[in-house]
Amino acid sequence: MTIQWYPGHMHKAQKEIKQVLPSVDLIIEVVDARIPYSSANPVIAELENNRGLTRPIIKLMNKTDLADPEITQQWCHYLERQQGVKALPITAHKPEQVKKVIQLCRKMAPHRVDKEMPVRAMIMGIPNVGKSTIINVLAGRIIAKVGNEPAVTQRQQRIDLEDGVTLYDTPGILWPKIENTHSSYRLAITGAIKDTALEYDDIAFYALEYFVEYYPQLILNKFKIDQIESQTIDTLEAIGRKRGCLKAGGRVDLDKVCKILINEFRSATLGEISLETPEMIERELIEVEKQKKLKEEKDLARKNNRKKKKR
Ligand SMILES: Nc1nc2c(ncn2[C@@H]2O[C@H](COP(=O)(O)OP(=O)(O)O)[C@@H](O)[C@H]2O)c(=O)[nH]1
Ligand SMILES: [Mg+2]
Known part of the structure; x- marks a missing residue:
């Protein structure tokens, strides 16, 4: 599964951030509290690693x-275990x-407190x-x-707030990190990414599998079904029958059920649901590293093979 992330736009955003970063005191990164890892943008971490530009970060959940x-x-x-990171759920x-x-901005940049020297905060997400x-x-x-x-051409915006804080709004579009397949699904379920190679029913299947594992009671109560079936498709059909999603001949209209499921998640009528925990992410990151290593080894083997053939 691949997703086209318009590298041009991404590059522009990255360049803008690079330019502004040295002249700000801190970064406000807005993330979706349901997916704090998957909705984060990797640019900042990369820039800071490469250039030693460390800035305190407020993770606005x-x-x-x-x-x-x-x-x-x-x-x-979990997030606050990292040096210089404050998390604020809102x-x-x-x-x-x-x-x-x-x-919080004022507290994190106490050296800049008055109107003459406002705290300069870059907001991104x-x-x-x-x-x-x-x-x-x-x-x-x-x-x-x-x-x-x-808009892609949007310019860097400076917004003077009262209380001695100036916001710098970054132009361009920042994309999430999508090395991890689970992250792509989660972003699609929340509606953060729309034009993906993922089909609607694919997303809904993933979502339902997750819901029945972590929030079975919500699913049972919400859709008033008797039990969770061992096959996801059967549970989906049971939901469809309860909701009257039937086609001619009495077959369940799966497209319709899938849409209902995703929409009810997005509007939280299903209940308060998070799609990832720190523990899940730790596990997945290990897997991503493993896959990366495997791929590197394969690439290397292929290269060596080609060399041999040339000789
Ligand atoms: N339920 C809920 N919806 C929100 C919240 N914040 C923003 N939204 C909705 O999320 C959608 C995207 O918001 P927007 O501010 O345009 O996001 P942006 O793309 O990051 O600028 C809009 O429909 C907002 O009304 C929130 O805290 N709770
Ligand atoms: Mg916006």
Whole structure:
């Protein structure tokens, strides 16, 4: 499975960030609380590793109203184990929660406190995590369009907030890290990525398998089915029958059930659900490393083979 990530746009965003980074005091990275790892952007970590440019980071875990509160707590602890990282769980629709980030900025850059020397904070995030909504709340007016993909030509924006903080909004589109297949699925389930090679029913199957493993009670209660079947397709059909998703002849309309399942997850009518835990990610990262090594070895073997043939 491959996803086309428009390297041109990605490159532009990366370049902009590189330029601005040296002149900011800290970074506010907005992530989706349901997928704090998969919705993070790898650019910052890479830039900092390469150039020794370390900046404190505020991980703004947004959409906590949709996420599993217990797992959000786990993530906060996990993320804050890293030096210079503070995690702040919020719901962008609650201004009093969003505004806490201003206090945190001031606390994390205590050397810049007055109007003359505001804290310079770069805000960034992959599409759909709620960055525009948050900027509008912080600015107290509509600056950024909500629900729209940012225009590719958008310029670097400087937004002076009250209380001695200046926000730098990064232009371009930042893409998530998608080396991990699970991350692609999770991003697709939340709606963060739309034009993928993933089919809707593929996404829904993955989602249902995950839900019945980690949140079986929510599925049983919500769809009023008697039991979780051993085959995902059977559970999906049971849900379809309960919801009256039937085609002529009484067969279950699977496309329709899949859409219902995903939409009810996205609107949280299914309940508060997180799609990944720190422990899952640790496990998956080991697997990704393994796969990478295997591929490197294969590539090397192929190269050596070719050399031999040439001789
Ligand atoms: N449930 C919920 N929805 C949110 C929250 N923050 C943003 N949204 C919604 O998520 C979608 C994307 O928001 P937007 O601000 O445009 O994200 P951006 O692409 O990161 O700028 C919009 O439909 C918002 O209304 C939140 O905290 N909770
Ligand atoms: Mg936006």
